[in-house]
Amino acid sequence: MPSFPEMLRSALSKFRSAATVDRRTVEELIRDIQRALLIADVNVELVKRISDRIRERAFLGELPPGISRRDYVIKVVYDELVRLLGEKPAEIRINKRPYVIMAVGIQGTGKTTSIAKIAYYLKKMGYRVAVICADTYRPGAYEQLKQLLDGRDIPVFHEGSDVVEIARNGVRRFSEEGYDVILIDTAGRHKSQEDLMREMRVLQESIKPDEVMLIIDATIGQAAGEHARAFHQAAPIGSIVLTKMDTSARGGGALSAIAETGAKIKFIGTGEKLEDIELFNPKGYVGRLLGIGDLEGLLERIRLAEVEVSEERVKKMLRGEFTLEEFVKQLREVRKMGPLSKLLSRLPLPGLPDIPQDALKEAEEKIEKWWAIIQSMTPEERRDPDILDASRVRRIARGAGVSEGDVKALLRQYKLTRKLIKRAKKAPHKLAGLRGLG
Ligand SMILES: Nc1nc2c(ncn2[C@@H]2O[C@H](COP(=O)(O)OP(=O)(O)O)[C@@H](O)[C@H]2O)c(=O)[nH]1
Ligand SMILES: [Mg+2]
Known part of the structure; x- marks a missing residue:
């Protein structure tokens, strides 16, 4: 398969x-x-x-x-x-000192490996980083961390009789020593799932980490969603690391589970070595996923072509008469290109107030209704909407299958826009700046 x-x-x-x-x-x-x-x-x-x-x-x-x-x-x-x-690339935000990150996740997902990778990643960014091994369940967890970080000038702490004590002591020690970032590795298996979740809850409450990082193995499919939910209940998840993206056949399962829980992927693990980690960038990831050589070039060509189109359209709007029909036609055409906000942001309209996104979306939904209204007008009415009296409005509304209020709303919107366009005509020099916008 x-x-x-x-x-x-x-x-x-x-x-x-x-x-x-x-x-x-x-x-x-x-x-x-x-x-x-x-x-x-x-x-x-x-x-x-x-x-x-x-x-x-x-x-x-x-x-x-x-x-x-x-x-x-x-x-x-x-x-x-x-x-x-999720559109935006992940970013590192270390906004206090020390910044405490606690990693959680089930056994074998790559928690310990990821902790070491992230410690090294942040170290290379210039932060002073320290690690705490709060896994007393798995023999050798401490040695594994020591070994992974050998020679990287990143201390690993593991002193105390239970995980809470270890974590507390470690945070205290590293805080006193002025470290910027403290990473805590935890156990991923216990006598039972309930015990594990209880331990996570206790750790969360006594340490109050600045960020709880859920480590998910990209190969586990839909189960990722269940794990995410269970851990999230014990300690609210702030970020996600998807490991084994290099081997993943079913990465999409974890991805969709994550999309559903609404948490953000911060890093992806792409191999077993300390360097094999990347900040997650959805665009880069999808680009690679699609495996199209010159995808960047293709996207850029389309982006530029779309700017050209809107520039042409803006010029047309500023030229000649701005009729009601033209208004709705323009709006409909804009919809083909994407959100209205995109075109509006390119219009040189002085004094155009900020339009809330919701309002824009609503406006987009209205456009089809408006088009129907235009269709049931006579050519004369379209040319000169000022002649529309109550009885004409009633007739048009019936013909278009909309309310009279809809017809009036369109007329109001049109008149407002016409006024704005008139004002824009007085500032045509602003058009020159359009080319750079995208
Ligand atoms: N190929 C690959 N292997 C990984 C990655 N991350 C972790 N591993 C491997 O997964 C296994 C379990 O990792 P470990 O960190 O011990 O998991 P933990 O039990 O969650 O702490 C180890 O053999 C790691 O080398 C990754 O991104 N890619
Ligand atoms: Mg481990």
Whole structure:
């Protein structure tokens, strides 16, 4: 059975070598991606949502100039996978001293290895780092840490009769010695799951770490979600490390489980060596997952083409008469490119107040309704909405299957925008700055 990344890659390469790109080939691509995601244990609801979005966006209107449908669809797939994983790259935030990180996770997931890797990673960033081994259950846990960190100038503490005492003593000692970051390794197995969770809870309460880091083995699929929930109840999880991404066939299972719990992946482990760790970057990860050589180049071309399109549109809006029909047409066209906020941010509108995201989203949903309203107007009404009296509004509302309030709202919005555009016309020099925006 091919792995998730292999299936994803072959789905895309099949799509890229298809003779033509039409609805059928896109449907086939979506089906292949679905299969890969399901193999990877991604939650069925998520798979459905992602497929719907790809389908919807793949054919949403005009392509940016010079961009093929094929490339555009690849970009849509990329966007949607990135969205699944969270857009922003993870970042290190050490905002107090000492900053105490406690690692939790079940046995064998790579907790001890990850602690050593992160200690070394932070050390290389210039922090003074120390490690506490609060695992009394597994024989040799301390030696394992000592060995991993041998010669790295990172002390390992393991003194005391029980884990709470060890952790407390360690934190006290390293605080006094002025360390910036203290990492605590914990046990991953106990006489029972309840005992383990109790221990985590007690540690959490007595140490009050600044960050509880859940270590998850990327190869365990959906079970990752259950572990995450159990640990989260014992000690609220602040960040996640996904280990064994180098060997993972089912990484997507852990990824979707994580997406569901809402926690952020901070690091990924990519091998057994001390250096084999990376800050998690969803874009980079998806890029590699798709295995497309010049993905960066492709994304950049589309980005630039989209800027061109909006620039053209802005100029058109500032030229000539801004009719009601033009208004709704513009709004509809903008939707093909993505959120309204994107276009609005490029408009040189002086005095345009900040529009809340919610309001924008609502506006986007209104556009189709508005289009229907325009359709049930006479050409004369479209040219000159000022002639719309109560009886005309009633007639139009009935014709479009909307309320009179909807018609009035459209007119209000149009008039407001027309006013803003008039003002913008008086500041055409601002257009020159548009090219740089993206
Ligand atoms: N390939 C690979 N192996 C890993 C990674 N992280 C940990 N391991 C291995 O997984 C095994 C268990 O790791 P360990 O840190 O002892 O897990 P713990 O029980 O959670 O502390 C060891 O053999 C590690 O070398 C990784 O990112 N990639
Ligand atoms: Mg361990």
